Amino acid sequence: MANIKELTKKNEPLSGGHRACAGCAAPVVVRQALLASDKPVVVGSATGCLEVTTTIFPYTAWNVPFIHNAFENSAANVSGVETAYRALKKRGSFDKEVNFIAFGGDGGTYDIGLQSLSGAMERGHRMLYICYDNGAYMNTGIQRSSATPFGANTTTSPAGKKIPGKTQFKKDLTKIIAAHNVPYVAQASVGYWNDFITKVQKALATDGPSFINVLSPCRLGWGFPPEETMEIARQAVACRIWPLYEVINGTWKITFQPKEVTSPLDWMKKQTRFRHVFQPGNESILQKVEEQVEKEWQELLRQCGQA
Amino acid sequence: MVTKEKAARTGNEAMAEAMRQINPDVVAAYPITPATEIVQIFSGYVADGLVDTEYVAVESEHSAMSACIGASAAGARVMTGTSSQGLMLMAEVLYIASGMRLPIVLAEVNRAISAPINIHCDHSDTMANRDAGWIQLFSENSQEAYDNMIQAVRIAEHPDVSLPTMATTDGFIISHGMEAIELISDDEVQKFVGKYQPAHPLLNVDKPITAGALDFTDYYFEHRRQIAVGMANAPKVIARIGKEFGDKFGRYYGFTESYKLDDAEVAIACLGSTAGTARVAVDNLRSRGVKAGLLKIRVFRPFPAEEIANILKNVKAIAVLDRSDGLSNFGGPVFNEIRSALYDLPSRPLVVDYIYGLGGRDIFVADIEKVYQTLSDISKSGKIGDLVQYLGVRE
Structure with a gap:
């Protein structure tokens, strides 16, 4: 468990003044994650919103060592940094204890960087990969990714006259990484800071690779007022479209049970990307969403031994 | 020691x-x-x-x-x-x-x-x-x-x-x-x-x-x-x-290696293993009285343009052997860079390109001797003919 009073005493790892949109969850994700580390942190990031808004030369928002390489190789890049660390330590030319965290958006993680991530997880580098999942290619202007939810309107899955937004359900990346049998995998939401920070602490204490998929609402791409980011992030958990759980050495556990379960449709109503699915004639989309959320929840309960 | x-x-x-x-x-x-x-x-x-x-x-x-x-x-x-x-x-x-x-x-x-x-x-x-x-x-x-x-x-x-x-x-x-x-x-x-x-x-x-x-x-x-x-x-x-x-x-390295270029009238420029084959061709031609020479390029980046121009300035005709094709319809990369390097010479040698050896196609001493023969013709006539040719391919 994290203590917010203690966290406030720590040095700010990511300074203000960066150029992320008002209401962007990604910098919050970064600050929460980095504050969770008791050791110095070296950070890598994929190309994407986080990287372009924090490293505009000659400025940088990063008060910790930071490296960006390309879009699809955040995991491979940081696996190289971590390997150098081990090599230099072995040779006695470096003597500090350091944590390594790689960030990527859903584009850089679910899609173009999946191979790089899979490879790094399989090889067993001692690094934490955090996917800040905002459900589309937001940096290039809201194009669909395999993390975009069913029905969502994006600029490449537009709600048209014949096709009502994205026609596929979201890829379940957290499960894919769990299938790599790495020691620590979790799903978190930026709206539940203590749950997330605690997960980061567990991940960093793991002797091996770890992965956290954190829901990171994008006010621009999802279409909600910037002050509602945290509320949207929490409601995704309450309606079970984004359950919070962790997999520790193969044991699945739900880490947060909402007191009152809401409908995913209520969550969707708050976002303009789903506006069209509430038009008459699209009832089947709503039904499919409800069915899918329920199906996935039951599957998760089974995996957690609670069904 | x-x-x-x-x-x-x-x-x-x-x-x-x-x-x-x-x-x-x-x-x-x-x-x-x-x-x-x-x-x-x-x-x-x-x-x-x-x-x-x-x-x-x-x-x-x-x-x-x-x-x-x-x-x-x-x-x-x-x-x-x-x-x-x-x-x-x-x-x-x-x-x-x-x-x-x-x-x-x-x-x-x-x-x-x-x-x-x-x-x-x-x-x-x-x-x-x-x-x-x-x-x-x-x-x-x-x-x-x-x-x-x-x-x-x-x-x-x-x-x-x-x-x-x-x-x-x-x-x-x-x-x-x-x-x-x-x-x-x-x-x-x-x-x-x-x-x-x-x-x-x-x-x-x-x-x-x-x-x-x-x-x-x-x-x-x-x-x-x-x-x-x-x-x-x-x-x-x-x-x-x-x-x-x-x-x-005991082994010195520069950007290029010249072989019998001092008095050469015709020369081939190439990279890598083909230089060994070309050296044999040069020796054969020299024994027949042809003033043939060879320029082997070791460093392609940075490109030693000035050194190459200086070495080749007195040669009459040059064939560049390119083991890749730029598919530009204007010759391979080595040809283009060498030809450009020679541009500022007061009297420019004639230069042609031979794309060769793609996909491991062997290049033989006889192939290279033929190239030198063509260079001798170019040198005598002052006419290049085809600027870019494909060596050893079935047309």
Whole structure:
């Protein structure tokens, strides 16, 4: 468990003044994650919103060592940094204890960087990969990714006259990484800071690779007022479209049970990307969403031994 | 006194041996024919504890170079090896390695690129990446492959250069061809390469840096210009290190190697293993009274334009042998650069291009003699005929 009073005493790892949109969850994700580390942190990031808004030369928002390489190789890049660390330590030319965290958006993680991530997880580098999942290619202007939810309107899955937004359900990346049998995998939401920070602490204490998929609402791409980011992030958990759980050495556990379960449709109503699915004639989309959320929840309960 | 040992080594074995003696901090690599053996042999060295290197068996060449970039930025001495499709898959990150000024050394085995898929030698892969900001050294044989690998470390890491460097061999012809080479002792290699002192290691957590930042219109050009300055500084460094290597180990290296060019009327310019074949052709022609000469280019990046112009200025006709085709309908890359290098000469030699040896098509002494014959005709008539020809292909 994290203590917010203690966290406030720590040095700010990511300074203000960066150029992320008002209401962007990604910098919050970064600050929460980095504050969770008791050791110095070296950070890598994929190309994407986080990287372009924090490293505009000659400025940088990063008060910790930071490296960006390309879009699809955040995991491979940081696996190289971590390997150098081990090599230099072995040779006695470096003597500090350091944590390594790689960030990527859903584009850089679910899609173009999946191979790089899979490879790094399989090889067993001692690094934490955090996917800040905002459900589309937001940096290039809201194009669909395999993390975009069913029905969502994006600029490449537009709600048209014949096709009502994205026609596929979201890829379940957290499960894919769990299938790599790495020691620590979790799903978190930026709206539940203590749950997330605690997960980061567990991940960093793991002797091996770890992965956290954190829901990171994008006010621009999802279409909600910037002050509602945290509320949207929490409601995704309450309606079970984004359950919070962790997999520790193969044991699945739900880490947060909402007191009152809401409908995913209520969550969707708050976002303009789903506006069209509430038009008459699209009832089947709503039904499919409800069915899918329920199906996935039951599957998760089974995996957690609670069904 | 320098310890020398004669040994039989293929090109791949020679490169792997050099890597063992250099004993880098990190090697991240992915196997590909015909370069597989380099990293395979090296991973054996790691498994047997003959090196201190951390070996990263990545899942692709893209990740190999990506991990090399991370490791090099962290402050490690880093090496890898690849070929063909592997180099092509790395292409995106090759540019990032040079853009971030990371002195990674790559053992590259020149091989054709798809399609059609082909595992044999040509220079298409290396030439396709000639503008990636990497220093490119070509080797004629295993000995040069071994010597180039050792020098590559010093060239890449020199603070005035700070650019990644690839030492190349020709697929199968050198990579799998066994020859007697002279090895330097482990101690001497270690002394020669010295200890890597990175200027701004990412791992310095007390002085955090941001690497790989975003430049807009206000800084990008300046940073790209600095890469060009690094490349412009490279010739002095390459020359100095080539001489130092020669002084210590008896084999001197420059940018080019001239063979019987002093009084030559006709000349061929080529890279890599073909130089050996061409040398035989020159000897044959010389015995028949033809004033033939050969220019072997060792350093293709940075391109030694001035040196080449100076060497070839008195030759009447030149044929460039290009083992890759730019598909520009205007000849291969070596032809274009040599021809351009000659432009400022007060009296320019006539230059033609021969695309040859694609996909491992053999080139014979007789083929090269025919080229010299054509050059003699060009020299006499002053007429070039076809500017670009394809040598040894069925039309």
